[in-house]
Amino acid sequence: MTANATDSDDVVADCLFCKIVAGAIPSDQVYADDAVFAFRDIAPQAPVHVLVVPRRHVSGLDGLREDPDLAGLLLTAAANVARLEGVHGTGYRVAVNHGRHGAQSVGHVHLHVLGGRQLQGGLG
Ligand code: AMP
Numbered sequence: 001m002t003a004n005a006t007d008s009d010d011v012v013a014d015c016l017f018c019k020i021v022a023g024a025i026p027s028d029q030v031y032a033d034d035a036v037f038a039f040r041d042i043a044p045q046a047p048v049h050v051l052v053v054p055r056r057h058v059s060g061l062d063g064l065r066e067d068p069d070l071a072g073l074l075l076t077a078a079a080n081v082a083r084l085e086g087v088h089g090t091g092y093r094v095a096v097n098h099g100r101h102g103a104q105s106v107g108h109v110h111l112h113v114l115g116g117r118q119l120q121g122g123l124g
Pocket residue numbers: 016025027040041042043044051096097103104105106107
């Protein structure tokens with residue numbers, strides 16, 4: 001996250017995921033609609049590991065409080081991704097890391113969709 005990265009900016013110039021959404025950095029796209037873009041994680045933690053991000057820049061989950069419609073679209077897109085990846089029947093996990101203690105490493109809110117193997121029960 002940078003000093004000029006506010007939740008009101010649609011695009012933040014030095015944001016990795018803004019660049020991916022814009023196509024300036026290549027990604028393995030899985031799903032896209034008017035509000036949401038989804039692509040495979042570069043360091044997958046499971047056979048299915050897809051990141052679901054809003055097209056517009058929102059730095060973290062906290063910023064979605066101002067846009068509950070977008071929050072709903074992201075969650076729905078995660079369920080669509082699970083279907084597209086064929087893991088809706090066996091099950092999957094949707095996770096969001098927020099801030100320092102949440103171990104968020106990219107300052108553009110993203111949902112991890114993980115599946116394709118038995119995941120462990122712990123979250124810590
Ligand atoms: P988090 O730690 O929750 O912020 O998740 C950030 C995720 O972004 C990590 O799982 C990274 O592997 C992933 N990631 C970083 N750079 C890229 C990239 N260029 N393309 C796809 N995924 C990426």
